[in-house]
Amino acid sequence: MNASEGVAPAIESILAAADERGGGDRRLSVAARSLPAALAAAEEDGRVPVIGEVKPTSPTTDGRRDDDPVALAEALVDGGAAALSVLTEPDHFGGSPDALQQVRETVSVPVLRKDFIRREEQLDIVEADAVLLIARFVDDLAGLVIAARERGFQPLVEVHSRAELDDALAAGAGIVGINNRDLARLDVDLSTFEELAPHAPEDVTLVAESGIASRDDAARMRRAGADGLLVGSALMDGDVAANTERLVGAKR
Numbered sequence: 015m016n017a018s019e020g021v022a023p024a025i026e027s028i029l030a031a032a033d034e035r036g037g038g039d040r041r042l043s044v045a046a047r048s049l050p051a052a053l054a055a056a057e058e059d060g061r062v063p064v065i066g067e068v069k070p071t072s073p074t075t076d077g078r079r080d081d082d083p084v085a086l087a088e089a090l091v092d093g094g095a096a097a098l099s100v101l102t103e104p105d106h107f108g109g110s111p112d113a114l115q116q117v118r119e120t121v122s123v124p125v126l127r128k129d130f131i132r133r134e135e136q137l138d139i140v141e142a143d144a145v146l147l148i149a150r151f152v153d154d155l156a157g158l159v160i161a162a163r164e165r166g167f168q169p170l171v172e173v174h175s176r177a178e179l180d181d182a183l184a185a186g187a188g189i190v191g192i193n194n195r196d197l198a199r200l201d202v203d204l205s206t207f208e209e210l211a212p213h214a215p216e217d218v219t220l221v222a223e224s225g226i227a228s229r230d231d232a233a234r235m236r237r238a239g240a241d242g243l244l245v246g247s248a249l250m251d252g253d254v255a256a257n258t259e260r261l262v263g264a265k266r
């Protein structure tokens with residue numbers, strides 16, 4: 015598969031950089047904190063289950079947060095985030111494996127590694143509770159799902175179309191992220207989640223990703239069946255704890 019076909023230039027560049035990056039020098043073995051359990055626990059105590067993302071910058075963001083990633087992570091948790099996502103992609107998102115490691119050592123909530131993983135050995139770069147696998151960008155999705163689980167990671171398989179959702183389910187994904195951002199054109203449309211969510215089985219943990227900027231957006235994704243909301247830009251813009259608190263308190 016040529017994953018770069020028909021995608022935005024920024025994505026071509028992200029994938030080229032990902033292909034250049036190596037893997038870890040030993041196979042990891044992780045004792046993961048459960049992401050589905052953390053989302054369910056937040057729901058039970060009346061919080062909107064938000065996975066707050068430490069996202070210093072991105073191809074679609076103006077500017078950059080140069081704050082200490084651990085301070086950003088603590089602010090997300092103080093604001094009520096049920097879990098965290100930490101970018102480890104260095105070239106286009108300002109992330110790093112070190113940042114993830116420090117965050118995970120500091121907080122007690124589950125931490126998702128957010129990167130463009132293309133090959134099995136790239137799973138061995140840093141410990142995390144969950145790892146993102148983007149259906150569109152891997153050749154052997156089922157193989158990577160197994161490889162992630164063998165190391166103790168919970169794979170979160172990201173999809174953007176019905177065909178990718180079917181591939182994710184066929185690969186045995188138990189946590190599926192429906193990305194409202196089209197990685198071919200980089201535009202965001204919340205109706206993507208609404209259209210795909212009904213096709214996922216009940217027992218799959220469904221995460222709505224990208225473009226959630228307001229309490230209304232959060233409520234809309236929840237009504238459409240999201241078990242969790244992955245939110246980056248809207249939380250990074252300004253006072254992180256206050257932004258998170260506002261979203262976590264959104265009613266359906």
Ligand SMILES: O=C(O)c1ccccc1NCC(=O)[C@H](O)[C@H](O)COP(=O)(O)O
Pocket residue numbers: 024025067069072073074075193195197200223224225226244245246247248
């Ligand atoms: O966020 C981007 O600009 C971006 C560009 C190219 C590929 C991926 C990109 N984002 C990855 C993500 O999935 C988001 O960081 C995540 O869903 C949070 O989205 P948002 O709340 O819209 O920042």
